Amino acid sequence: MPEDSEIEELKAKIVTLEDRNVHLMQDLQNAENEKRYSESELFRLQKDVARIRGELERLKSPPLVIGSLRDVLPDHKVVVKSSTGPDFVVSVSQYVDEKDLIPGSRVTLNKQSLAVMEVLPAPLDPVVTGAEIIDKPNITYDDIGGLSKQMLELREAVEDPLNRPELYKKVGIEPPKGVLLVGPPGTGKTLMAKAVANATKATFIRLVGSELVQKYIGEGARLVRELFELAKEKAPSIVFIDELDSVGAKRADVATSGDREVQRTLMQLLSELDGFTPTGDVKIIGATNRPDILDDALLRPGRFDRIIEVGLPDVEGRQQIFKIHLAHMNVSKKVDPKKLAEATEGVSGAEIKSICTEAGMLAIRADRDIVMPEDFDAAREKVLDTDRNKVKAPPTYLYG
Structure with missing residues (x-):
């Protein structure tokens, strides 16, 4: 029989061997992890080398x-x-x-x-590509007040042919090719175009007429051609040309070289308007506050078939516009949209928005988070005094 000391010595050796075995297993696990990491790193480096070689070959390829x-x-x-x-x-x-x-x-x-x-794809001028509104306009019909009749006419001419073209085929009529919005500044012409684009889920392409007037011969006509090519590519789409009078003025017999270039651009625009099919997926909306200087060729039937006059809102229209803006404001219960509308005779929708903004700024200046009636009084006086040289309103305040 072995002695106790020998047994203890054997047990100690067994424990030592087990510890060494544990350490060896840990070393083996670490080695396997390092191997997997090295293999993945090698695979990544090989991909980088292949990509760099491909890039070098591409750069070495002869020019075309x-x-x-x-x-x-x-x-x-x-x-x-x-x-x-x-x-x-x-x-x-x-x-x-x-x-x-x-x-x-x-x-x-x-x-x-x-x-x-x-x-190669067809080149498009940055002026044209920048005119496309990527995001759908967030203006809806509920955001426009005082223009119910005008909105009805615009929807009949633009929205219905895009959303329900079969109705026109059943009735046997052709919808208008283009719509011209005529009215003073700030009456909501651009808002109307955005609301229709929102309702039709069409691509909204907006361009100011002066951007089509270029320095060199033929550049303006090329921009017009590319603009309508983009509209056809993005169809259904709505082309909105603001300040149409800057490119569509009447042609004079005696003109400078600059005037002749504007006339070339106008003739290209007329040609593009003639090329649209009546029930096509591209609709054009023009806007101007100077219809008296537009060329007669633009206004003839077959181009801008429907002319919609967007005038200054009446008292009911002003009340609707005030309600739209006041709905987003923290105003006192004493603020009455009807009294505000009655005290702002001859004011446009843009000026009403300016009055509401100015009233809110006056409330902030007074360290208040509620807009009071006296804020609208002061805002009305300020806007009517400074905006387009309006005649100063009577000194009597709205609320006493």
């Missing part, structure tokens, strides 16, 4: 020549005009779809063989 496609021939041949020379009959790369070969489109050409390598 920009050309214009003139005609499409049989046997996968086309006629192109190079930017560096005359017309050529060349082959087309097998990677180019024949459906994309449209005469007039831009293409890239091999520098040596001039073979068509790729069809």
Whole structure:
């Protein structure tokens, strides 16, 4: 029989071996983790190397020549005009779809063989692409007051043909191609166009007429052409041209070179208006506060078929506008929209909004979070004194 000391010594060796085994298992686990990490890191580095090599190959590829496609021939041949020379009959790369070969489109050409390598998208001027409103306008019909009749006429001319074109086919009539909004500044012409765009879920493209007037010959006409190309591409869409009189003024017999360029732009606009189908997915809305200087060709039937006069609101209209703005404000119960409307004769919708904003600022100045009647009194006096040289309102206040 072994002695107790030997047994204890054997037990100690067993414990030591077990500890070493545990440490060895931990080392093995750590080694496996490091191996997996190294493999994943190697895979990532190999992907980076492949990407960098591909980028180097792409950068080393020879430059391509920009050309214009003139005609499409049989046997996968086309006629192109190079930017560096005359017309050529060349082959087309097998990677180019024949459906994309449209005469007039831009293409890239091999520098040596001039073979068509790729069809490029049509270029659009930044002025045109910047005119597209990416987000749908958040203005609704409920945000517009005092223009119920005008909104009805606009919805009949723009919204119904886009949302329910079958009604016009059943009745047998053609809807208006374009609508012209006429009225003083600040009466809600732009708001009406935005509300219709919201209701139709159409792409809203807004451009100021003066942006179509360019310095060089032909640039304005090109902008008009690209504007309507964008509208057709984004259809259903609404093209809203504000301040139409800046590009659509009457043509004079004696004109400078600048006036002649404006006339060229106008003629291109007239041509584009004639090209629209009556029940198409593109509607055009123009706005101006100077209808007396517009060219007669713009106003003839077939272009701007419906002319809607957007005048200053009457007392009921002003009351509706005040209610719309007061609904978003923290006002005293003593503030009466009807009395406000009666005391703002001849005021536009934009000026009513200015009065409400000014009243809120006066309340903040007085360290209050509630707008009081006297704030509207002071705001009305200030806006009517400074806005478009209005005649000062009577000194009697609204509330005593």
